[in-house]
Each structure stands twice: as structure tokens, then as C-alpha cells.
Amino acid sequence: MRKNYLGLDILRGFGIFVLVMMHTAFYHFSGLYDLDLDNPPITVTIIGLMLMFAGLFAMISGLVHTLQYERKITEYKLSTQVILVYIIKSFGWMMLIAYLYFNITGPGIVNMAQRSMDESILVHLINTGKWIMPSLDRFLYIDSLVMIAMNILLVGLLYLILNRWLKSKKKSWLVLILAIVFFMLSLVRIPLYNLYLEGRDTMNWSLILPLNWLVNKNNPILPYFSFALMGMWLAYLLIEKDRYFNRKLGFFGAVLLIIGVVFYITLPDTMLQRAIDPVWFAIMMAQLGLFALMIGVMIHWFDVKKRSLKPISRFFSRYSKGGLSVFFIESVVSALIMMVLRQFGLEIKLDILGALAFGLTLSLIWGFVLILWEKKHYKYGIEYFMSKSLNHTATSEKLKKLKG
Numbered sequence: 001m002r003k004n005y006l007g008l009d010i011l012r013g014f015g016i017f018v019l020v021m022m023h024t025a026f027y028h029f030s031g032l033y034d035l036d037l038d039n040p041p042i043t044v045t046i047i048g049l050m051l052m053f054a055g056l057f058a059m060i061s062g063l064v065h066t067l068q069y070e071r072k073i074t075e076y077k078l079s080t081q082v083i084l085v086y087i088i089k090s091f092g093w094m095m096l097i098a099y100l101y102f103n104i105t106g107p108g109i110v111n112m113a114q115r116s117m118d119e120s121i122l123v124h125l126i127n128t129g130k131w132i133m134p135s136l137d138r139f140l141y142i143d144s145l146v147m148i149a150m151n152i153l154l155v156g157l158l159y160l161i162l163n164r165w166l167k168s169k170k171k172s173w174l175v176l177i178l179a180i181v182f183f184m185l186s187l188v189r190i191p192l193y194n195l196y197l198e199g200r201d202t203m204n205w206s207l208i209l210p211l212n213w214l215v216n217k218n219n220p221i222l223p224y225f226s227f228a229l230m231g232m233w234l235a236y237l238l239i240e241k242d243r244y245f246n247r248k249l250g251f252f253g254a255v256l257l258i259i260g261v262v263f264y265i266t267l268p269d270t271m272l273q274r275a276i277d278p279v280w281f282a283i284m285m286a287q288l289g290l291f292a293l294m295i296g297v298m299i300h301w302f303d304v305k306k307r308s309l310k311p312i313s314r315f316f317s318r319y320s321k322g323g324l325s326v327f328f329i330e331s332v333v334s335a336l337i338m339m340v341l342r343q344f345g346l347e348i349k350l351d352i353l354g355a356l357a358f359g360l361t362l363s364l365i366w367g368f369v370l371i372l373w374e375k376k377h378y379k380y381g382i383e384y385f386m387s388k389s390l391n392h393t394a395t396s397e398k399l400k401k402l403k404g
Contacts, residue, residue: 002238003071004401005064006309006317007298012060013319015053016327017363019144022051023107024334025359030349033115043352052283054144054219055227056291061148062155062231063295065090068397069159070239078394080160086394087156091149093386097328098145103134107331109141126335140200140212147219151228154221158232172236176252179229183288186223186281189215193276215276223284230292246296253292260286318370321401325381326366334362378402 026032026047035044072078072086108117124132158178162171192215199207214221237245263282301307309317319326341348350358378384387399 002303003397005299005303007300007302008060008064008295009317009320009401010302010313011294011298011316012057013316013321013323015056015060016319016323017316017367018050019053020323020326020330020366021356021359021363022047023330023359024362025352025355026051027107027117027331028334028338028350028358029352029355031351032110033112035112041352043356047352047356049283052287054147055224055284055287056294057144057148058151058219058224058227059231059234059291059295061151062228063235064231065152065155066159066232066235067238069156069163070235071397072394073163076395080164082394083156084160086390087153087160089390089393090156091153093389094145094149094152097324097382097386098143098149099139101145101328102141102143103138105329105332106138106143109137120331122332123335126332126339140208140216142213142216142218142220144219146213147221147224150213150221151225154225155228155232158229170236170240172233172240172242175229175233175236179226179233182229183223183226183285186226186284189220189222190276190278190281192222193217217276223281223288227288227291230288231295234292234295246300249292249296253289253296256289257286257293258289260284260289315367315371318367318374322370322373322378322381322383324383325378326370328382330362330366334358337362 040048069083069087072083102120104121105123106120108119108123110117118135118137119127119132120138121132121134124130162174166174192211196207196211196215198204199211212220234249237248242248260282264279264286267279267282302309302313338348348354373381383398384402387396387402390396391399
């Protein structure tokens with residue numbers, strides 16, 4: 001079994017690069033509160049779409065973790081109990097990082113109606129000079145890291161169940177069916193989200209607690225576990241060495257993408273209003289197909305055709321190794337830069353193109369930081385400490401990448 005897929009590293013790194021860039025651009029765009037969400041500029045719509053990369057990370061995570069668990073079973077001969085401990089530790093680590101990130105260093109939650117930003121502790125301190133306690137909304141918010149943590153747990157448990165009951169049988173078709181069924185089940189998020197909001201308004205914890213991780217904004221289990229399941233399906237196709245890998249992926253990916261795009265075009269555009277409605281479901285369907293196709297193209301180009309690692313693709317692959325550490329602090333760093341400029345009397349107001357240029361510049365600078373950090377094997381970053389801890393339980397493939 002192949003130990004690493006270079007195409008996945010590059011794609012994940014590119015996704016993190018884009019998120020860092022778009023986070024910076026979005027939160028430093030001076031015209032944010034004046035946007036007409038019914039008739040947004042095309043650039044703003046594109047930014048909105050590019051900020052919705054969580055499904056790609058969910059799919060890659062589902063794929064990579066499934067391959068890791070299979071390797072631990074077949075090559076390292078680890079017991080189910082050891083792998084279960086590894087899964088729980090991975091979940092715990094990522095959940096801890098997720099809540100530290102979003103409450104201490106993460107970006108703001110925009111309230112367009114009140115023209116305000118619900119900020120994390122350090123970003124608010126930098127912007128105002130005042131300490132705050134994170135709001136309840138920040139604790140309840142399901143950001144991409146919380147979503148990844150949940151999928152680590154759910155994918156791991158499902159893998160162990162399938163390995164227990166279908167040890168010597170092909171599992172790819174079953175997982176594909178589960179992915180499609182769960183995605184269709186995600187339609188219930190539309191009414192459940194409104195029910196959740198009613199519970200949130202009245203502080204009804206009997207509704208908040210069971211529904212929060214399931215349906216709350218921004219990346220809940222419904223529908224993002226279906227993205228992880230699609231990643232599991234791709235992993236099982238690779239494990240089973242399915243010679244029709246490209247055809248199956250191309251067919252199902254194209255069907256989901258085309259149907260999703262058709263629905264998105266024909267339905268009223270509510271994307272920037274962040275409504276949980278049929279348009280949201282159409283976007284999710286299109287992304288489910290698009291991300292699967294992107295993964296297939298990257299694996300084919302870099303791992304099947306074995307194209308050489310050019311400087312640009314190598315640049316993005318570093319983001320895959322040390323990008324979580326960058327992601328963790330990028331909002332604080334961009335806020336610090338703006339604070340320093342204000343200290344020199346430069347109150348900069350960025351239009352949309354200026355905000356994009358600022359975001360791109362910082363993302364490129366972070367890329368060069370990662371070039372230097374690579375020489376030290378990304379020591380003392382979040383990835384380093386997490387993989388070192390997990391390596392005590394079972395061999396951490398991430399730690400091997402960092403040292404490589």
C-alpha cells in the first residue's frame with residue numbers, strides 16, 4: 001500500500017493557502033458591512049465560494065485516515081484496541097486545538113445586521129486594547145477544525161466496525177451508498193436549523209446540546225460527514241486497487257457536480273446570506289462532486305503519472321505539513337500588522353482588490369516562512385506536538401512527513 005499520496009498533500013496545502021488568503025481579505029475588507037447581499041459583486045461571490053473549502057478538508061481527511069488505519073492493521077499489525085485509543089487521542093487533540101483556535105486566535109463572526117464583529121480574545125485585544133471573554137456563539141460555532149475532529153472520530157469508528165464485520169470483503173460500494181444516503185439525509189438540516197435557532201433564542205439547552213454539532217453553523221455533521229464518507233469511498237477504491245478508480249470517481253463526481261450546479265443556477269441566489277435552504281444544499285452537492293474530481297485529478301497527475309515536484313507544487317505541499325500552525329495564528333498576525341500601521345498614523349481602508357492583495361501577500365510570506373521552517377522539520381509547531389503525542393500510541397505518519 002502506498003504510504004503517501006503527493007497529490008493529496010499539494011491539494012490540502014493549496015486549500016489551506018486559499019483559506020489563509022481569503023480569511024485575511026474578508027476580515028480586512030472595509031466595505032464588508034455595506035455589501036448588498038442580494039446583488040453582490042462577482043469578486044465577493046467568488047470569495048464566498050472559496051471560503052467554503054471545509055468539504056475538501058473533510059474529504060481528504062476521510063481518505064487519509066482510512067488509509068492510515070488500514071496500514072496500521074495490515075502492515076503494523078496493531079490491535080483494534082490500540083487503534084481505538086489512537087482515534088480517540090486524535091479526536092481529543094483536534095477538538096482541543098479547534099476550541100483554542102476559535103476562542104483565542106481565530107477570525108471574527110460577522111453580524112451584518114448590527115455591523116459588528118464577534119472577535120476572539122487576542123484579535124479583540126489587538127484591535128481595541130481590551131480583554132474579553134469569548135461569546136457563547138463562539139463556543140457553539142462549528143468551524144472547520146471542529147468538523148475535522150468530529151469526522152476523525154466518526155470515520156475511525158466506522159472503519160473499525162467495517163473491519164470487524166467485513167474483514168475480507170470489499171467495502172467500497174457500501175461506503176459509497178452510505179455517503180449518498182447520509183448526504184440526502186442532510187436535507188433535514190434545513191428544518192432542524194430553524195428549530196435549533198429557536199432553542200438558541202430561548203436558551204433551551206435540551207435543543208442546543210443535541211443539535212449543535214449536528215446542524216449549527218458553519219460546518220456541522222450534517223452534511224460534512226458525507227464528505228468524509230466520500231473520502232472513505234475513495235480510500236477503499238485505492239485499497240482494493242480498483243482498476244476502474246478513475247471511471248467511478250469521474251462518473252459520480254460529475255453527476256453530483258452537474259446536478260448541484262443546475263440547482264444552484266435555477267434557485268434564487270442566497271449564498272452570501274448564509275441561509276440554510278435549498279441553495280445551500282445545491283452548493284454542498286456541487287462541492288461533493290467537485291472535490292472528489294479534484295482529488296482524482298491530483299492523484300492521477302502526481303501519483304500515477306508521477307509528475308515531478310515543481311517549485312509551485314512544492315510550495316503548497318509545505319502548507320500541508322505546517323499549515324495548521326499558520327492557520328492557528330494568521331488572524332492574530334494580520335491584526336497585528338494593521339495595529340502597527342495605525343501606530344504610524346496609517347489608517348488603511350481596503351477595497352475588495354486591496355483586501356485580496358493584502359491576503360495574497362500574507363499567504364505568500366507565510367509560504368516563505370514554511371520554507372525556512374521545513375529545514376527544522378517544523379519543530380515546535382502544532383503538528384509537531386500533536387504527532388509526537390500520537391506516535392506514543394501508534395506510528396504517526398504525520399511525524400514521518402515532518403521529519404522527511
